[in-house]
Amino acid sequence: MIEVVLKKGKEKAVLHRHPWVFSGAIENVKGKPANGDVVKLIDAKGAFMAYGFYNDRSRVALRLLEWDETVEINEQWFRGKVADAVAGRGDILLDGVTNTCRLIFSESDYLPGLIVDKYAGHLAVQVLTSGIEKMMPCIIDELQRLLNPESIFDKSDASSRNHEGLETQNIVLAGNHPPERVEVIENGIRYNINIAEGQKSGFYCDQRDNRKIVASYASGKKVLDCFSYTGGFTLNSLKSGAASVTSVDSSVLAIDTLKENVLLNNFDTGKVTTIASDVNKQLRKFREDGELFDIVVLDPPKYAPSRSALDKASRAYKDLNRLGMLLLNKGGLLATYSCSGAMNMETFKQVLAWAALDAGKQVQFINQFCQPEDHPVRSSFPEGEYLKGLLCRVF
Template sequence: MIDVVLKKGKEKAVLHKHPWVFSGAIEKVKGKPANGEIVRLLNIKGEFMAYGFYNDQSRVALRLLEWDEQVTIDEAWWREKVGVAVAARSSILEEGVTDTCRLIFSESDYLPGLIVDKYADHLSLQILTSGMENIKPVIIDELQKLLNPASIFDRSDASSREHEGMQPSFGILAGSPPPELVEVVENGIRYGINIAEGQKSGFYCDQRDNRRILADYANGKTVLDCFSYTGGFTLNCFQNEAKSVTSVDSSALAIETLKSNLELNDFEQPDHRAIQSDVNKQLRKFREEGETFDIVVLDPPKYAPSRSALERASRAYKDLNRLGMLILKPGGLLATFSCSGAMDMTTFKQIIAWAALDAGKQVQFIHQFCQPGDHPVSATFPEGEYLKGLLCRVL
């Protein structure tokens, strides 16, 4: 096994079991490991620190796996990690209530670069690191043994693979190709999931708990669901008898899937509008036309993919939330989210305060949203906490 030596003074994060070592923290590499190869990390004195995946094309040159020198990272090690992660989700899955969730969440499940989502009897898999790409056959085999899925579909088409020197990977890995729409149930609501063409791995199961929490406020209310995608917040609000819901998304496929999801569920005569439009433009149009709502949901895509983009993203979040506040009825509720890991909750609250100031409004924070239990946050990897949200009363 090839040795990689850490620079003096860079030991703290490794000792605290943070799984990333950046290229700038490496003193030297004793050999030429292939990208994705497991290497041994030593301190400047030559003492063992950890084992990890190596990649000289990535800013994160080492993704650490194991801190005990006596442990062998072999096939059994990988199978055990997969089994532990899958078993931890058993309390989330309940027949007839929820049959979709995230089974494996990358570094937070100590499997860096591996994401697996369960959609009824089908699995959607993403591999984002070269090391995990090497282990793919073992991962697929263990998932088949544990779950016997109808299919395992590869959605490793994220642009982040380029940082690891990998090409996109897409298509069926095991079983039969999934149908165009896989029917799942979440919070007792039925959805058709397009695994092959949907965003991310097909569905945003990270908002499961937040959809249910917000729906508790929706009874008899008029709701605007922005960035509605396939209707998660829309459908949960109708389940709790919202008076009306307007759904806005720029994607024609998302809007059509949302409409078909409404048809899947037996909501009695829902008062629903589906608008395919840029959200910011549509919010300005509502403002110009004097249309207001009791509840506005803002669940935008990732505005800040890195810390370097945070300043620009902050301006975008502020303007979006200002527009949302301007079309709320007095005392209305704004449910606003950020899925940017670079955005912390303190900064997000400050942005909402700035937006309120610009809108001439007063804001009370009445609930903090977070990601659910199938998206755990490792105590040694706070970067895994990416989803945050606020329920605000706007006065």
Template sequence: MIDVILKKGKEKAVMQRHPWLFSGAIDKVKGKPANGDVVRLLSTEGKFMAYGFYNAQSRVALRLLEWNEDIAIDGDWFRKKVAVAVSSRSELLADGSTNTCRLIFSEADYLPGLIVDKYADYLSLQILTSGIENNKAVIIDELQKLMQPKGIFDKSDASSREHEGLGASDGGVLAGSHPPEIVEVKENNVVYGINIAEGQKSGFYCDQRDNRHLVAAHTKDKKVLDCFCYTGGFTLNSLKNGAASVTSVDSSALAIDTLKQNIALNGLDAAKHTAIQSDVNKQLRKFKEEGETFDLIVLDPPKYAPSRSALVRASRAYKDLNRIAMLLLNKGGLLATYSCSGAMDIDNFKQVLAWAALDAGKEVQFITQFCQPEDHPVRASFPEGEYLKGLLCRVL
């Protein structure tokens, strides 16, 4: 095994079991490991510190896996990590009200660059690091043994793979059969038809499961606006909980079509629903010009800040989006607003909302704080895994 020598003074993060080691912390590499090889990290004095995936092309040169020198990083090691991750989600799936969740969440489950989502009888898999790519066969085999899915489908993100020096994945079926055009899943007894092959990201955003349920509790007899609605998570829960009406806005024609089908799947009243395919920011301004108002607005935008360098620009975008929404709320109305940008922490997000309220001439109370659910755990040594945050605000 090739040794990688750490620069003096860079031991702290490694000893605290943070899984990332940037290239600038490396003193030298004794040999020429291939991208994705497991290497041994040593201190300047030659003391063992950890094993990790090496990648010369990534800014994260080492993704640390194991801090016990006596434990081999072999096929059994990967099988055990997969099994522990899957087992930890068993209670979530036990009562049958939910048959979709995230089974493996990358660094949080000690498998950096591996994301696996369960959609009823199918699994959607993303391989985003060279180390996981090298061990793909054993991981897929273990998933088949544990879950016995009808099929495992590749949804690896091309841009993330590019950072690792990986080419675009071939996509398609990795094991079993190709999923049908629409796979029906259940989340809190709400039914969703999802398109695994062509849908966004891994196929469905299961990270808002708890938050959809929490927001829906406030929607009875309310006029609701669901922005960036995708296939209708907040919309369906609101209608099921007795909302007077729901307007859903998304730029994707496929998402809007799927949302309409989901309303029918759940036997909900389509007469209470309006779907608009449009850019959300433009549509919010149009509502303002038309004098339209709502009792509850949901803002669940895409990632505005993919990195800390984009945080200033993203803060302006979040502020403007929330300012317009505040202006569309009836007095005392509720705003459920989210950020899935890891670089935007909850304190910064609260500050952005305070600025938005000031510009809108509104007073805002923070009522509830939202986070990601239990199948998206945050590892204590890797706080960067906490990416989803949100607030339920009363706008006065």
């Protein structure tokens, strides 16, 4: 096995089992590994440190897999990690009210660059590293053995594949092409989702618990669901007896699917107003029209893809939340989220404080949100904690 030598003084993160080694921490490579090959990482004295995927195209040159030198990184190793991850989601899938969840969450499940989401009898995967790409035949076979899915569809269209020298692809890996509409159940609510054409892998199951929490306040309330996508917060609010819900998203396809989902659950269509529009523009229009709500949900896309973008993203989050606060009745609730890993909770609270100051509002933080158990955070990889949110009472 080809050896990669770590620079002296760069051992701490590896010893703490952080799975990333950046290219600047590498002294030299003893040979010419192909991108995606498993290599042995050694320290400056030649002592073993870990095994990992190598890629000279990526800023993260090594994605570490195993710290025990006696363990062989082979097909069975990868099958074991897949089986462990699937077994860890058993409680979610056996609760009788949910048949969709994240089965494999990349580094947090010790499979760096692999995302697998279950949608009823279908699986959607995203392959984001060259090492996982090489191991996909055995991974697909293990998923078939464990779950016997109707289809496994590759949604590897993320821009991060470019950093690994990989092309994007949307293809069937096993079984039949998933149908245009796949019906899933989450929290007892039915959704039609489009795996092949939908955003990300087709659905955002990371907000499952948070939708229930926000909906618990919605009875008799006038709710505004921004960046609604196919209606997660909208449908949960309706189920909890909201007086009305206004759903805003820039995607016409998402709004059309949301309307289908309202009908699918036999909810009162007269309680739902859907608007296909840029959210920030629509919030300003609501402000101009004097529209007010009891609950405002803000679940925007990732504004800060990296730490270098954090300052710009903070300004965007501040302006968005300022607008949201201005649309609330006195004592109303703002449920606001960030899915940017670079934005930690402390910074997010500060952004909300700035937004409140600009809006001339007083804000109480009454609850904090995080990602659910099928999106675990590995103790040695805090970067896996990307989703955070706050429930705010605004005066």
